[in-house]
Amino acid sequence: xxxxxxxxxxxxxxxxxxxxxxxxxxHAPDAEMAINxxxxxxxxxxxxxxxxxxxxxDITASAPSEKGPLFDPSNSKVYRHPTFFDIPDEVGHM
Amino acid sequence: xxxxMVKTDAARVKSLDEMEPQERTFQERVDQGQKIEPKEWxxxxxxxxxxxxxxxxxxxxxxxxxxxxNWITRAPTLERKAILLAKVQDEAGHGLYLxxxxxxxxxSRDEMYEQLHSGKAKxxxxxxxxxxxxxxxxxxxxxxxxxxxxxxxxxxRCSYGPYARAMVRICKEESxxxxxxxxxxxxxxxxxxxxxxxxxxxxxxxxxxxxxxxxPSDDASVHSAQSMxxxxxxxxxxxxxxxxxxxxxxxxxxxxLTVPDPDLKWNEEKGGYDFGEPDWEEFFNVIAGxxxxxxxxxxxxxKAWDDGAWFRDGLTAxxxxxxxxxxxxxxxxx
Numbered sequence: 001x002x003x004x005x006x007x008x009x010x011x012x013x014x015x016x017x018x019x020x021x022x023x024x025x026x027h028a029p030d031a032e033m034a035i036n037x038x039x040x041x042x043x044x045x046x047x048x049x050x051x052x053x054x055x056x057x058d059i060t061a062s063a064p065s066e067k068g069p070l071f072d073p074s075n076s077k078v079y080r081h082p083t084f085f086d087i088p089d090e091v092g093h094m
Numbered sequence: 095x096x097x098x099m100v101k102t103d104a105a106r107v108k109s110l111d112e113m114e115p116q117e118r119t120f121q122e123r124v125d126q127g128q129k130i131e132p133k134e135w136x137x138x139x140x141x142x143x144x145x146x147x148x149x150x151x152x153x154x155x156x157x158x159x160x161x162x163x164n165w166i167t168r169a170p171t172l173e174r175k176a177i178l179l180a181k182v183q184d185e186a187g188h189g190l191y192l193x194x195x196x197x198x199x200x201x202s203r204d205e206m207y208e209q210l211h212s213g214k215a216k217x218x219x220x221x222x223x224x225x226x227x228x229x230x231x232x233x234x235x236x237x238x239x240x241x242x243x244x245x246x247x248x249x250x251r252c253s254y255g256p257y258a259r260a261m262v263r264i265c266k267e268e269s270x271x272x273x274x275x276x277x278x279x280x281x282x283x284x285x286x287x288x289x290x291x292x293x294x295x296x297x298x299x300x301x302x303x304x305x306x307x308x309x310p311s312d313d314a315s316v317h318s319a320q321s322m323x324x325x326x327x328x329x330x331x332x333x334x335x336x337x338x339x340x341x342x343x344x345x346x347x348x349x350x351l352t353v354p355d356p357d358l359k360w361n362e363e364k365g366g367y368d369f370g371e372p373d374w375e376e377f378f379n380v381i382a383g384x385x386x387x388x389x390x391x392x393x394x395x396x397k398a399w400d401d402g403a404w405f406r407d408g409l410t411a412x413x414x415x416x417x418x419x420x421x422x423x424x425x426x427x428x
Contacts, residue, residue, distance in 0.1 A: 004204045005410070007197070013140075024260070025194045027203060030413035041187050044180075045267075063301045 007056040008034040010041075020052050028053075041072035096154035096218045096242055098309040098381065100147040103139045104320035124325050129255040132198040140324050144254055145199050152192035153210045153217035159185045161225045162234060170228060174278070178231065181271050188264045195256040211396050219377060220307050222385030229282055229289075229296035235275015237297075237304040237342065243268050244338045253325035258316050271296070276345065283349045290350070297346065298354045304419060305369075306377045308335040340366045 007026040011020035023042045028034035034053040043047070062070055078084050087094050110118055117137055121132065130136055159182050166182065169175035195201055209215035220238055227229060242385045246268060249259040279296075282289045312318035321327035339358075348351050357370035379385065 003410070004202060005406075024191060024263075025197075026190060029409040030416065033409060033413075040183075041190050044183065053340065060131070064131070 005029050008038075008053045009056050010034075010038040010061060011052040011054070012038075012042055013050040014048055015046070020050065023047075025056060096158075096214070096245070097147045097150040098218060098307070099312075100143060100150065100317065101322065101384065102317040102320040103142045104316055104317055107319050107323050121323070122412050122424060124253045127251075127325075127372050128253075129258065130253050131255045139320070140326075141199050142322060142325070144195075144328060145196055145201050147321075148192055148257055149201065149206045149209070150198040150218075150252060151213055152196060152206065153191035154221065155185050155192060156210070157217045157221045158238075160391055160394050161221055161223070161387075162231060165228060165231050168228070169231075175219055177274050181235070184267050184271065190269070191260040191263055192257075195254075195260045198256045203287075207399065210333065211392070211399060213383065213392060216381065218307060219380040220303050222380050222387045222391060223299070223303055224387055226299075227280065227292050227296060227382045230290040230300070232275045232278030232282065232293065233296040233300040235271050235273075236279060236345070237275075237300050238307070239268055239271040239275060240342060241307045241338050243272060244334050244341075248328035251325070251328060257326075271329050279349055283351070286399050293349065294351055301354050302372050302376075305335055305339070305372045306374075306380075308332075308338070310374055310377065325342075336366055339369050 006029075007025055008028055008031075009025050010023050012023050013020045022070055026037050026041055028036065028037050031053055035051055038051050043051070044049070099200055108117075113121060116135055117160070120130070120136060130140075162178060162182050162185075164173060166175060166178055169178050193206060196206060196233065197203060204216070209218070220241075243265065246261055246265050250258055250265060252258040252261065279293050280345075282293045311332065311333045318327060318330065355370045357368065358367075359368050361368045380388070383389075
């Protein structure tokens with residue numbers, strides 16, 4: 001029996017000039033067929049104007065167990081948000 | 095629903111105090127309504143139950159194409175044919191979203207196909223009934239997709255991220271399916287007496303199997319309790335069946351049809367209908383593989399898989415050859 005086709009992750013750019021967004025995955029023998037299949041599986045109702053496919057095996061993901069070390073450092077830096085600074089009403093919109 | 099009687103391996107539902115720290119953290123996250131994602135720690139029973147449920151659900155979408163596919167070449171108009179084709183194509187898409195969600199739990203696509211083709215995996219009992227007339231296509235959209243929606247809407251809030259997200263996509267598309275079915279029937283009941291009789295006959299044959307889609311009462315089932323604790327399941331089978339009956343009876347009345355249940359009666363006190371018990375012996379028989387079309391459905395799936403082997407192999411060979419040529423051209427250029 002033939003071997004299973006590789007898995008591809010599918011990213012679609014919607015109509016409104018947004019970033020490509022991950023929508024799901026599918027199996028295909030090569031990139032060209034992955035695009036064709038993605039068209040049929042994920043854009044049957046005009047959901048997109050552009051498709052990216054990438055082999056799932058080529059994606060490097062952060063480990064869930066490293067969530068703390070990766071993301072905690074930014075939690076304490078509240079001054080990165082504009083609401084940290086009080087601007088008097090008299091100054092107007094800023 | 096599309097996954098009936100999913101087992102959980104649980105003997106009883108554990109309390110938080112009885113759990114090891116890792117499992118307790120997991121359960122607390124589920125209780126808080128957080129989504130569980132593929133690579134995160136999860137109890138083995140949770141993973142296995144989800145694989146069973148999602149793959150059953152996926153198989154149901156795929157096998158579910160067959161009863162309707164039966165009428166694509168015989169649709170009464172070109173427009174109806176195009177609509178039915180689009181509907182059946184959606185079912186294939188739903189199967190694919192779900193297979194992908196199951197694969198994130200560590201089962202391969204080929205394993206799932208093998209389980210379906212060998213008869214080891216289950217799919218919804220409803221797809222083992224024949225589609226004898228065009229009215230059956232209307233009845234399937236209205237009743238079968240209607241029952242599926244009843245079940246799939248709460249599944250959008252399932253604790254497992256990939257399954258919940260697949261459900262969001264599916265629910266968006268499912269509403270078209272139910273409406274196209276009801277539209278077929280609205281047209282037919284305005285037709286000749288023979289056409290109207292055909293619709294009544296379709297309702298007579300699909301009503302009880304549709305109620306069976308929700309599975310037998312599971313109020314006393316430990317599997318159901320465990321699935322609910324894990325937020326894989328949100329409502330009991332009886333709850334959903336009641337909702338379905340309450341929603342569907344007025345729709346049948348609008349069409350001028352009689353629901354084939356002598357016990358059906360509005361109950362003012364509970365604000366819902368009382369209705370009869372489906373024939374559970376028939377249900378267990380169909381689930382066990384002895385329904386009117388079980389053998390035919392599986393044969394059709396196996397035939398499609400086997401007859402497509404040369405084409406899949408061809409695409410693989412082409413992909414390998416093209417990759418080889420690209421590699422050779424790169425070396426030549428260096």
